[in-house]
Amino acid sequence: MCPDNHLQSRRRFLATAATASVLTVTGCAENRSDGDSTPVNLANKPDGKNNPGWRMAGHDARNTFINKHAAGPSDSASIRWTVSDSAPHTLGDYSNHCPLTVDETVYTTVELPETADDVEKVRSAVVAIDAGTGESERIFTVEGRAWRLAIADERLYMVVNREVLAYDLVQRQVMWRTDPLLFRASALRPAGDMLIATANGFHGHAINPEWMPKVFVLDAETGAVQWDGNVPRHANHNVMLPVVTDGAIMQPYGDTQWHLETGTPEAKLPAGVYYQVLVDGEFYGLIDDEEQTVFRSFEWPTMEERWTYVPDKRVSAGWPIILEDVVVVSGDPNGMVGIDRTTGELLWRTKPYDKYLGSVFRVATGETVYIAHEGGAATALDSTDGSIQWQVRTNEMDWSMFSGGALAGDLLVTVGADGTLYGIS
Numbered sequence: 001m002c003p004d005n006h007l008q009s010r011r012r013f014l015a016t017a018a019t020a021s022v023l024t025v026t027g028c029a030e031n032r033s034d035g036d037s038t039p040v041n042l043a044n045k046p047d048g049k050n051n052p053g054w055r056m057a058g059h060d061a062r063n064t065f066i067n068k069h070a071a072g073p074s075d076s077a078s079i080r081w082t083v084s085d086s087a088p089h090t091l092g093d094y095s096n097h098c099p100l101t102v103d104e105t106v107y108t109t110v111e112l113p114e115t116a117d118d119v120e121k122v123r124s125a126v127v128a129i130d131a132g133t134g135e136s137e138r139i140f141t142v143e144g145r146a147w148r149l150a151i152a153d154e155r156l157y158m159v160v161n162r163e164v165l166a167y168d169l170v171q172r173q174v175m176w177r178t179d180p181l182l183f184r185a186s187a188l189r190p191a192g193d194m195l196i197a198t199a200n201g202f203h204g205h206a207i208n209p210e211w212m213p214k215v216f217v218l219d220a221e222t223g224a225v226q227w228d229g230n231v232p233r234h235a236n237h238n239v240m241l242p243v244v245t246d247g248a249i250m251q252p253y254g255d256t257q258w259h260l261e262t263g264t265p266e267a268k269l270p271a272g273v274y275y276q277v278l279v280d281g282e283f284y285g286l287i288d289d290e291e292q293t294v295f296r297s298f299e300w301p302t303m304e305e306r307w308t309y310v311p312d313k314r315v316s317a318g319w320p321i322i323l324e325d326v327v328v329v330s331g332d333p334n335g336m337v338g339i340d341r342t343t344g345e346l347l348w349r350t351k352p353y354d355k356y357l358g359s360v361f362r363v364a365t366g367e368t369v370y371i372a373h374e375g376g377a378a379t380a381l382d383s384t385d386g387s388i389q390w391q392v393r394t395n396e397m398d399w400s401m402f403s404g405g406a407l408a409g410d411l412l413v414t415v416g417a418d419g420t421l422y423g424i425s
Contacts, residue, residue, distance in 0.1 A: 054406040056150040057098035058319065059363070061189050061196075061244035062278040065319055066364045070407045073370075073425045077380065077390050080411070081134020081423040083108065083127070095401040096239045096360060097415050100149050101408035104131045107156065108421060109146040126156065126167070131411050134423055140167065140174070152190035152220070159185040164197050164216075166223060176223035183211045186240040194260060195220045196249060198240050201231075215242065215251050217260065227263030229256075239360075241319070243278045252276055252285075269303055270296075279322040282306065282341075286315060295320065295329055297344060307344030311337070318360045321369050323383050328369050334358055336371065338386050348386035352379040356399040363407040372405030373397075376416025378424055392424055 051060060052069035059067055083106075100107040106129040111122060124146035129136040139156075148159040155175070156167045162180035167173070182199035189196035194217055201213040213231035218224065231240075231251050243250045247260045255271035258264065273285035273296070283298040289308075295315045297306040309315070313332045320329040326347060331337035335351040336359075353373060361372040368389065371379040377393035397416055404415035412424045 052408065053102040053151075054100055054408045055102055055152060056100070056189060057148075057187060057239065057404075058241050059407075061191055061242075063241050063243055063276060063319055064279055065277075065321055065362060065405075066323075066366070067407045068366045070365050071410045072365045072368055072407065073380070073390075073410055073412050075390060077378070077392055077412075077424055079392060079394070079422050080132075080425045081129075083129055083134060083136060083421040083423075084418065095403070097147065097402060097404040097419055098149070098239075098361075099404060099406050099413050099415070099421055100151055101131060101406050101411065101413065102151050104409065105129065106131050106406070106411075106413055106421070106423070107149055107151065108419075109149065109158070111145065112141065124160070126158070129421070129423075131409065131423065139169070140172070142174075148185050148188050150188040150190050150195075155190075155220070157188050157190065157195055159188065159197070164188070164195070164218065164223060166195075166220070175221075178218070178223045178225070181216055181225070182214070187242065189242060189244050190220065191244045191260060193220050194218065194226070195223075196242055196244060196260075198231075198242055198251065200240060213240075213253075215249065215258075217249070217263065226261070229258060229263060240274075241276070243276050243283075245278055250276060267301070267303075270298065275317070275319045277320055277322055282322070284320050284322060284327065295327075295339070297327075297341075309339050309344045309346070317358070318362060321362050321364045321383075323364065323367070323369075326383050328362065328364075328381070328383060330359060330362075336362075336369075336381065336386065338383065350381065350386035350388065352381070352388055352391065353377065353393075358399075360403050361405040363405045363412070365407070370405070370407060370412050372403060372412075372414040374403040375400045376402075376414045376420060376422045378412060378414050378422075392422075396420070397422070 058065050108127050109124050111124050122145050125138040125141045127136050144161040146158050146160050150157045154169045158165050162182050163178050165177040166175040184200040186198040186200045197216045199214045202211045216228045217226045231254050240252045249258050249260050252274040255269050256265045257267040259266050273287050276285040281300050283300045295309040316330045318330045320327050327339040327341050334355050337349045338347040357373040359371045359373050363370050369381045369383050375397050377397040379391045380389040400417035402415050406413045410425045414422045
């Protein structure tokens with residue numbers, strides 16, 4: 001936790017606030033899936049091209065994990081600061097944690113130490129960290145466990161237990177909080193005047209239909225549910241990030257493209273694609289094919305196969321980084337490979353650390369790929385040949401189940417044991 005005596009204000013636009021009153025949405029909007037496909041207001045069209053911050057997991061709603069505005073850490077990178085305990089004491093689905101960085105402020109959540117050992121009375125705080133100094137302050141506290149952050153239009157969205165909450169960062173007050181929706185919450189995705197929320201659930205669970213893997217589309221102003229849909233396959237992974245683009249939404253493992261505003265099925269997709277990324281008219285993802293996991297590229301929006309990379313060992317967890325000429329993807333639990341973006345041929349292979357340090361999250365500038373290892377260690381790779389530019393690892397960065405990454409300006413934030421955040425520059 002961040003003790004109170006360390007929570008000092010360094011940001012003029014933020015002030016410590018008491019727990020705000022909560023407006024609970026007591027009903028859901030009528031399902032609108034029978035409506036006609038209409039244009040969607042995407043004032044915040046989530047393409048990420050003009051976004052210098054890191055406002056959601058994956059940087060943007062196409063899951064590029066690329067921030068071309070960021071310079072990234074220097075060649076002599078080191079740990080600038082640490083903040084402890086940004087994850088709950090009860091692990092569950094919290095092990096993959098994605099901090100955010102907006103306007104030189106890093107946002108995360110912590111559990112209040114006086115309540116962390118009581119599951120029924122846990123309270124959490126949203127914390128703002130000065131990206132330069134690591135000094136932090138609580139913005140507000142909330143009843144329950146808080147995680148899965150996203151920011152759009154000076155509004156912070158988050159999951160609290162099974163509920164979704166919206167907080168106005170300027171007015172410093174809670175705008176709305178939904179009824180319980182998300183069983184094993186996975187991701188939040190702002191998209192214009194909509195907010196997409198996904199839940200891993202348990203596929204085909206006969207006891208309670210609410211435990212199915214789900215996608216919900218909410219009104220960003222009120223939290224009212226516009227429509228929801230089931231995901232047809234169980235997702236085994238901790239974080240499922242949907243791809244949202246041009247008024248459409250695609251959920252990992254799903255076989256349907258939905259209209260974002262109405263929920264109308266618009267197209268069939270190849271089934272079973274996960275760790276999805278959409279870049280410049282090309283759609284990428286992993287797919288389990290005849291007991292082997294392969295990496296596949298498709299044309300967008302026709303979804304015709306471009307090429308398939310069949311590894312000599314295997315490809316494993318995590319989203320690929322798609323750069324101008326090369327695709328960087330995990331080649332085994334602790335190695336990376338570079339694939340020719342046009343042909344799918346192997347270009348290079350590298351193994352930056354031992355078998356105990358895998359990676360789910362990689363982030364990138366226009367040329368450099370930063371591996372956020374499980375446990376918080378970091379490696380910078382030259383994307384042209386896979387050569388290692390630098391590595392940061394301390395004794396505290398030994399393997400753990402926790403991982404995550406964000407990149408803005410010259411700061412790379414990784415996540416280590418018990419949710420410790422490492423600010424690396």
